[in-house]
Amino acid sequence: MKNIFWIIEITSCKLCSEEEIFVKFSFPKIELHLHLDGSLVLEDTWEMALQQGLVKKEDGFESFRRRMQVPQTCRNLADYLKCFQLADAVLQTPEALERASRSLLLQLSREGIIYAEVRFAPQLHCEKGMTQEQAVQAVLRGVKRAERETQIKAGVxxxxxxxxxxxxxDQQNERTFRLAAEYRKEGVAGVDLAGAETARPMEDFRTLFQLASALSLPFTIHAGEAGGPENVRTAVNFGARRIGHGCSAIRSPAVMDLLKREKVTLEMCPTSNLQTCAVPSLQEHPIRQFAELGIPVTVNTDDSTCSSTTLDQEYEKVMSLGFTQRDLIKMNCNAARAAFLPEKEKAVLLERLQAWL
Incomplete structure (x- = not known):
């Protein structure tokens, strides 16, 4: 097997400037579950927050950082979502969204990620007059700039x-999905349902995902993070072939069998799952059991800034559960197969990854 270590130690959890990034695993990496507003490059966001008057310079960068990251006292998903407030306040102009998406992808490229799917909710960025469509256009501009400047490829x-x-x-959600269909050829790869999972029954969204199917939109759904295994079942019954998190499925053998039978890929995020209390401890994370059953699993950061993590650090966590470096490459192959890409582009990713096996 090829040597897959560049630098043995990762010396910091924080999202850093270019010269501070250390990459441990040098095989090509794919990230499928990454929220833009939870993964902002801190230095860029600090500058934008200062320019917009959202923070005071005298309060200092460390105070700003603490507001952007999940506290150790986080008790649940609702607590976790509070750390998005400042990020979303910053991202209320097209210029900020374009800068943020470009900076994030430049950073991911430096970390060795060759393909990423970056997700965001356009309706959360309309507080100061921007429309959903303008928000989508801004993020796509940032993505395209980063793709021109690096080797990374990305879908939104x-x-x-x-x-x-x-x-x-509900009306805004429908608008989001229709925009996704309009911008499929411009870089939008698919759609998702995110947010406070237990605030409403999953069944409320059946009509929305019927629309997604009618529009031929690939979709993933956050399910089984804060909610129970029935949410995972419902999401799969909607037609989802990817599930964000899905941790609670471990409590239902029937739902696990459903995931295996339908070949549903799980987008797992170990650090985030710990912080939101989706799992009680790393040792009790179900990723190992899912993989042993034959359910395709992938490893992701979810919100790299909020969770103060990197994809390499997530890999280290799952290796502590008994996975090998070869397993990590196979998980990236799972991600390539599940990516919302044309088959030819998936094949290119798979070929690059399989060269490391």
Whole structure:
């Protein structure tokens, strides 16, 4: 097997500037589950927050960092989602969204990621007059700039929201999906449902995902993170062939059998799953059991800034559960197969990865 170590130690959890990034695993990497507003490059975001008057310079960068990252006292998903407030406040202009998406992909490229699917909810960026369409266009501009400047390739997933606290959330969700269909040829890869999973029954979104199917939109659904295994079952019954998290499926042999039978890929995020209390401890994370049953699993960061992690650090966590470096490459092969890409582009990713096996 090829040597897959560049630098043995990762010396910091923080998202760093270019010269501070250390890459441990040098095989090509794919990330499927990554939220833009939870994964902002801190230095860039600090500058934008200062320019917008959202923070004071005298309060200092470390105070800003603490507001952007999940505290150790995080008790559940609702607590976890609070750390998005400042990030979303910064991302209320097209310029900020374009800069943020470009900076994130440049950083991912430096970390050895060759393909990423970056997701965001356009309706969360309309507080100061920007439209959903303008938000989508801005993120796509940033992505295309990063693709021109590096070797990374990326798709954008548009997220519908379980709830936003506004009465028109269902209408906005429909608008999001229709925009996704309009921009499929411009870089939108698919759609998702995100947010406070237990705030509404999963069944409320059946019509929305019927629309996704009618529009031929690939989709993934957050399920089984804060909610129970029945949410995972419902999401699969909607037609999802990827599930964000899915941890609670471990509590239902029937749902696990369903995942295996339908070849549903799980987008697993160990650090985030610990922080949201989706799992009680790393040792009790179900990723090993899912993999042993034959359910395709992938490893992701979810929100690299909020969770203060990198994809390499997530790999180290799953290796502590008994996975090998070869297993990690196979998980990236799972990600390539499940990516919302044309078959020819998937084949290119798979060929690059399989050369390391």
């Amino acid at each position: 997933l548009l997220c519908a929201m379980v709830t936003t606290g506004k009465p028109d959330v």
